[in-house]
Amino acid sequence: MTESPYALELRNVSKHFGDIVAVDGIDLQVPQGEFFSLLGPSGCGKTTTLRMIAGFEEPTEGTLLLAGRESNDIPPFRRNTNLVFQSYALFPHMTVFENVAFGPRRARISERDVHKRVMEALETVRMHEYVDRLPRSLSGGQRQRVALARAIVNRPAVLLLDEPLGALDLKLRKEMQLELKRIQREVGICFVYVTHDQEEAMTMSDRLAVMNRGRIEQVGSPEEVYHRPATRFVAEFIGEANLLDGTVEAVEQGAPTRVSVAGDTVTTVASCAGAPCEVGDRVSLVLRPEHLHLHRDRPNGVPAMPGRVVEAIFQGSLIRFVIEGPDRRRLSVLDTTASRDQAAPGDAVWVSWLPEWVHAVVE
Amino acid sequence: MSDAQTPAADHADTPVLGTGYAGKARSRGSFSAFIYLAGPVGVLLLFFAGPLGILALYSFQERSRTGDGSWTISNYVNALRPQYVETALNTLVIAVLSMVLLLVIAYPLAYLLAFKVGRWEVPLLLALALSDELNPLIRIYAWRTVLGRNGLVNTVLTQLRLIDQPLDWLIFTKFAVVVVLTASWLPYAVIPLYAAMKTIDRRVLEAARDLGAGWWTTFRSVVFPLTAAGFLATIVIVFIPIISDFAAPALVGGTSGRMLASVTEDLFLGRGEWGIGSALTFVLLAASGLVVWFSYKLTDLSRLATHR
Ligand SMILES: Nc1ncnc2c1ncn2[C@@H]1O[C@H](COP(=O)(O)OP(=O)(O)OP(=O)(O)O)[C@@H](O)[C@H]1O
Ligand SMILES: [Mg+2]
Numbered sequence: 001m002t003e004s005p006y007a008l009e010l011r012n013v014s015k016h017f018g019d020i021v022a023v024d025g026i027d028l029q030v031p032q033g034e035f036f037s038l039l040g041p042s043g044c045g046k047t048t049t050l051r052m053i054a055g056f057e058e059p060t061e062g063t064l065l066l067a068g069r070e071s072n073d074i075p076p077f078r079r080n081t082n083l084v085f086q087s088y089a090l091f092p093h094m095t096v097f098e099n100v101a102f103g104p105r106r107a108r109i110s111e112r113d114v115h116k117r118v119m120e121a122l123e124t125v126r127m128h129e130y131v132d133r134l135p136r137s138l139s140g141g142q143r144q145r146v147a148l149a150r151a152i153v154n155r156p157a158v159l160l161l162d163e164p165l166g167a168l169d170l171k172l173r174k175e176m177q178l179e180l181k182r183i184q185r186e187v188g189i190c191f192v193y194v195t196h197d198q199e200e201a202m203t204m205s206d207r208l209a210v211m212n213r214g215r216i217e218q219v220g221s222p223e224e225v226y227h228r229p230a231t232r233f234v235a236e237f238i239g240e241a242n243l244l245d246g247t248v249e250a251v252e253q254g255a256p257t258r259v260s261v262a263g264d265t266v267t268t269v270a271s272c273a274g275a276p277c278e279v280g281d282r283v284s285l286v287l288r289p290e291h292l293h294l295h296r297d298r299p300n301g302v303p304a305m306p307g308r309v310v311e312a313i314f315q316g317s318l319i320r321f322v323i324e325g326p327d328r329r330r331l332s333v334l335d336t337t338a339s340r341d342q343a344a345p346g347d348a349v350w351v352s353w354l355p356e357w358v359h360a361v362v363e
Numbered sequence: 364m365s366d367a368q369t370p371a372a373d374h375a376d377t378p379v380l381g382t383g384y385a386g387k388a389r390s391r392g393s394f395s396a397f398i399y400l401a402g403p404v405g406v407l408l409l410f411f412a413g414p415l416g417i418l419a420l421y422s423f424q425e426r427s428r429t430g431d432g433s434w435t436i437s438n439y440v441n442a443l444r445p446q447y448v449e450t451a452l453n454t455l456v457i458a459v460l461s462m463v464l465l466l467v468i469a470y471p472l473a474y475l476l477a478f479k480v481g482r483w484e485v486p487l488l489l490a491l492a493l494s495d496e497l498n499p500l501i502r503i504y505a506w507r508t509v510l511g512r513n514g515l516v517n518t519v520l521t522q523l524r525l526i527d528q529p530l531d532w533l534i535f536t537k538f539a540v541v542v543v544l545t546a547s548w549l550p551y552a553v554i555p556l557y558a559a560m561k562t563i564d565r566r567v568l569e570a571a572r573d574l575g576a577g578w579w580t581t582f583r584s585v586v587f588p589l590t591a592a593g594f595l596a597t598i599v600i601v602f603i604p605i606i607s608d609f610a611a612p613a614l615v616g617g618t619s620g621r622m623l624a625s626v627t628e629d630l631f632l633g634r635g636e637w638g639i640g641s642a643l644t645f646v647l648l649a650a651s652g653l654v655v656w657f658s659y660k661l662t663d664l665s666r667l668a669t670h671r
Binding site: 054055056075076077078081082083085087089090091092093102103106107150154 | 564566567569570571572573574575576577580584585588589
């Protein structure tokens with residue numbers, strides 16, 4: 001059998017629970033050693049996808065491949081995957097050591113090697129001083145690390161993590177994010193990481209998939225997904241976005257060269273990552289707040305739109321302006337160069353952007 | 364607004380058993396605890412320990428129809444007569460067989476109920492509880508129509524030509540008593556085991572499978588240790604009524620399925636031999652005590668041996 005470059009592949013995989021379609025025909029390819037995230041709102045099918053990969057749910061349709069091998073019918077205990085449960089699911093009657101040793105002991109290796117591997121794994125997650133504790137006497141973060149050690153000690157080809165930081169406070173969460181990233185680099189195995197926190201997915205992933213209602217809306221690097229969202233949903237879900245409705249008036253190679261916005265008052269060029277645009281298409285222009293600039297007078301040579309300042313909010317390193325545009329739509333602007341006394345509520349201003357930062361998604 | 368809330372808040376803070384009181388209030392708390400406990404303890408002494416004490420006295424007295432009530436240990440000597448020893452062994456064999464069979468059936472059943480039957484969980488539980496609502500005597504008579512010489516089993520087997528003539532060991536044997544006892548006490552074994560299973564997080568079972576454990580390893584190293592206490596409770600709950608059952612052996616046991624309790628009943632009510640009857644009662648009690656103690660040891664051992 002030829003070695004597959006992909007640790008994991010899903011081909012048109014669906015999962016139905018009675019009438020409920022939890023996962024609706026998704027395709028995924030995750031290379032060996034990648035940190036891959038599944039990101040999406042609650043109920044979009046992330047856990048179901050992970051559970052199909054782990055073997056706890058069988059796909060209703062489609063094919064699942066692990067290391068190039070069709071795996072739909074392989075039971076969980078024969079798969080080279082391990083799942084870190086959102087609720088940790090540690091064995092309550094076993095010590096930290098016994099919990100982590102559970103997997104290695106199933107493989108036929110000597111107790112000495114088991115001991116060595118368990119201690120290594122516990123050192124990786126910095127829990128080696130707690131070997132004799134029972135799970136109930138550990139804090140949430142410590143339990144989470146034990147759950148992680150229990151999974152990585154098996155050196156699976158694919159490690160599946162279901163919102164493993166969900167229960168932690170912000171500070172511990174940030175620490176664990178870095179630690180997880182470090183561990184992933186250290187052990188070099190493929191991580192499939194489920195979260196509904198877009199910031200978490202952005203900081204940790206090599207690539208990520210944005211899911212919505214059982215479908216994958218876009219797969220790409222964090223930069224791609226942020227700067228070139230394929231759909232309106234992705235644009236709104238990832239980061240903060242101002243969306244302007246417009247009509248395509250001219251195209252070149254699928255990308256609009258002229259879009260009229262706000263009742264023909266503004267025209268701009270835009271890039272386009274999703275389906276190619278055609279003349280007459282209704283599109284939404286995605287403008288990130290940090291790409292917008294404020295001016296007292298109409299600027300020359302760049303697309304600009306008139307508006308009125310509604311609020312100017314001091315946020316430490318920058319100021320957030322809320323601007324009301326001509327079609328009464330509100331825009332959020334983060335301008336590092338403007339100061340608060342430059343534009344006070346009620347002032348008439350112009351909002352401009354550089355054409356290269358404008359991105360269009362077809363409705 | 365705050366006025367309206369005060370009484371409710373006060374009420375919520377009042378500890379039920381006086382554990383939250385301090386200083387002077389605490390001694391009043393323990394006094395009232397004494398009052399609370401006096402009732403149930405009194406009832407127990409009067410209706411449970413009392414009769415048992417009387418039986419204990421009887422077991423050391425001449426208490427047959429012609430007996431004069433003088434002190435003696437002859438009852439315990441008589442209790443060692445071959446016929447009683449044989450019945451005692453019979454009782455033990457039947458009780459242990461029923462118990463083992465009961466656990467073998469109830470344990471997987473409880474597991475299925477707790478984890479596998481999905482939306483049938485509650486209906487099945489109710490059916491199980493309901494099956495126990497049937498009058499025990501009627502239930503035993505029903506078993507006679509199933510196991511009897513011309514009963515359901517024999518009829519079906521003869522019709523299917525699997526046997527030439529009715530099986531004669533189906534009823535009035537140890538077999539019949541074991542079957543009836545097992546069936547009668549099934550709900551009492553399943554329900555505590557089910558309750559114990561329900562405390563296991565389903566994800567923990569999945570974790571075991573995820574880490575490479577097949578069903579047997581999952582059972583041995585996760586399910587059993589986590590339900591050991593419930594397992595012990597079940598043995599205690601069910602073994603004592605089984606070993607002291609007198610209706611089943613009397614109605615389907617015949618001579619070979621005799622048990623101590625039915626013999627004791629006969630000694631008391633039929634033959635008026637209260638002395639030996641009392642002595643046998645204490646033999647039975649000691650045997651039950653032994654089994655309970657042994658189950659404790661067993662679960663202790665299992666706790667030590669599970670994780671490898
Ligand atoms: N066993 C099940 N039976 C019926 N429906 C289910 C089952 N498991 C999941 N679903 C449904 O499938 C959909 C996807 O569920 P899933 O748990 O995968 O969502 P999720 O993306 O993990 O959400 P969250 O972020 O809240 O964990 C939901 O609508 C859910 O109600
Ligand atoms: Mg989930």
